[in-house]
Amino acid sequence: MARYIFITGGVVSSLGKGLASAALGALLQARGFTVRLRKLDPYLNVDPGTMSPFEHGEVFVTDDGAETDLDLGHYERFTGVSARQSDSISSGRIYSNVLEKERRGEYLGKTIQVIPHVTNEIKQFLATGDDEVDFMLCEIGGTVGDIEGLPFFEAIRQFIHERPRGECILMHLTLLPYLAASGELKTKPTQHSVKELQSIGLAPDVLVCRSEHPIPEKERAKIALFCNVRLDAVIPAYDLKSIYEAPLAYHRAGLDQAVLNAFQISPAPRPDLTRWEDVIDRLTHTDGEVKIAIVGKYTQLEDAYKSIAEALTHGGMAHRVRVRSDWIAAEDLEAKDGEHLLDGYHGIIVPGGFGERGTEGMITAAKYAREKDVPYLGICLGMQVAVIEAARNLAGIADAGSEEFDHEAGKARFTPIVYHLKEWVQGNYKVQRTLHDDKGGTMRLGAYTAVLKPGSRISQVYDDATEIEDRHRHRYEVDSRYIPDLEKAGLSFSGMSPDGRLPEAIEYPDHSWFIGVQAHPELKSKPFQPAPLFASFIGAAKEGARLV
Incomplete structure (x- = not known):
């Protein structure tokens, strides 16, 4: 049976619960324990799949096809444990499950209520797979007191009450604001946040206090006294230059030891932090800098491309170079002479996206990289625009485009080099989709195999x-029907689906480094195991910057 650590937040949102959870998971691993991390989101969307990137940041996809919160990306990057569908749940999914059961008559005519039906569904989710690992870390989105989160907090209260004593603890993150006028940190918001938790039957065992200033010992003692937490379980959390400093910083602050003390695990195994010391060494001891342009649709919010930004950092670690990423709005390249915005960069990335907006700018970026021999990595839509660019400018299909763009316009304007995928093979099953299906969960999602051309x-x-x-x-x-014409023009289709129907990768053999992939390799990149494409891409950029 796993021990459970519930991670909650108070005072304000965006305190870094996901990062703290991931870092704690990494520290427990360093002590020899096995872990799994989960996210409970109170919003009523079934999952983030249909949310705007401006609303919720990127959607992180698991091997088994779940569209999840970006925090699961942190969990994977820090622990190396592949997330799965059972590691992400929302209020929308919980209520959907309950209502489906009610329609099937599974509740035998009972009146359906938050307690016990909704809370039981949450507890069932929490208990899934608890015999697989030593520790289950469960992060609850939002802040304590949010009305949407109340069923989750009640379910956790019941879950802790029903488990054997000592199997569950609660870690609470709060903010200690600094008032410049009085020159002091204020502990009252933390006290009120803990009081809010206590009012719903929960009491923190460990407090993690975010602060921009050092927390004096007397303030820690005050927090411990008024929040009924041991002094050594009041953990300071300061701002860091890099998120990858978090495991070592939290270890120095005593977080992992405080958690083990709360579980009365003594003596605690000594941690092996070699992996994280090497990560920080590679991050801080670098030989120069490469400049990468990321030409995208959602550049106003960096979290929309969180995994790409982190994968670039990992690629830089592999070659001991700093990676300076500049976000360039694809629409800005559509202006006259807009391509000059790309001058001076050692590499260009065009990431995924949906809809027509900005795509002509992305096509310009692919053309610039091809003609100027600048390393280019096209991901998903970035691969598709590179194919469209080749069709227009090399294969003589002047009106090459995508069905997606025609669909938005409501009329045919392009030769559809890219088409709406209506069926594909997933395992032993054929999946079929139409343009009129629901948007949520209807894409080609999860891990798929690509067969690579030998020698490519x-x-x-x-x-x-x-x-x-x-x-x-x-x-x-x-559309694979255009492959012969495009290959005659010089574009090589170097990766295909196992049945040979779906293009998975493209490249120009005579280019210094130009690769497009239909998949999202950034999702599996880790600081201690960079995604091969990103490591190779940064290596090519390093050569172009003459740093080798």
Whole structure:
């Protein structure tokens, strides 16, 4: 049976619960324990799949096809444990499950209520797989007191009450604001946040206090006294230059030891922090800088491309270079002479996205990279626009475009080099979709195999592998009927689906480094195991910057 750590937040949102959870998971691993991390989100969306990137940041996709909160990306990057569908739940999913059971008559005519039906559904989710690991870390989104989160807090209260004593603890993150006028940190918001928790039957065992200033010992003692927490369980959390400093910083602050003390695990195994010391060494001791342009649709919010930003950092670690990423709005490249915004960069990335907006700017970026011999990595839509660019400017299909763009306009304007995917094979099953299906969960989602052309650059990137597996999230595909004409024009289709129907990777053999992939390799990148494509891309950028 797993021990449970519930992570909650108070005072304000965006305190870093996801990062603290991921760092704690990494520290428990460093002490020899096995972990799994989960996210409970109170919003009523079934999942983040249909949310705007401006609303919720990126959607993180698991191997088994779940569209989840970006915090699951933190969990994977810090622990290396692949997330799955059972690691992410929302109020929308819980209520949907309950109502489906009610329609099937599973409640035998009972009146359906939050207690016990909704809370039982949450507890069932919490208990899934608890015999697989030593520790289950469960982060609850939002802040204590939010009306949406009350069923989750009540379910956790019941869950803790029903488990054997000593199997569950609660870790609460709060903010200690600094008032410049009085020159002091204020502990009252933390006290009120803990009081709010206590009013619903929960009491924290460990307090993590975010602060921009050092927390004096007398203030820690005050917090411990008024919040009924041991002094050594009041953990300061200060701002860091890099999120990858978090495991070592939290270890120095005593977080992992405080958690083990709360579980009365003594003597505690000594931690092996070699992995994280190496990560920080690679991050801080670098030999120069490469400049990467990320040409995207959602550049106003960096969290919309969180995994790409982190994968670039990991690629830089692999080559001991700093990666300076500049976010360039694709629409800005559509202006006259807009391509000059790309001058001076050592590499160009065009990431995924949906809809027509900005796509002409992305096509300009692909054309610029091809003609100027600048390393180019196209991901999902970034691969598709590179194919469209090749069709227009190399294969002589002047009106090459995508069904997605025509669908938005309501009329045909393009030769559809990219088409809406209506059926594909997933395992042993054929999946079928139409344009009129619901939007949520209807894409090609999760891990799929790509068969690589022997001797191709992408095969070399993956150590001469003939097959790779990466995660997908898209509903449009490059039409394989155009492959012969495009290959005659110089574009090589170096990766295909196992049945040979769906293009998975493209490249220009005579280019210094130009690869497009339909999948999202950034989702599996980790600081101690960079995604091969990102590591190779940064290596090519490093060569272009003459740092080798």
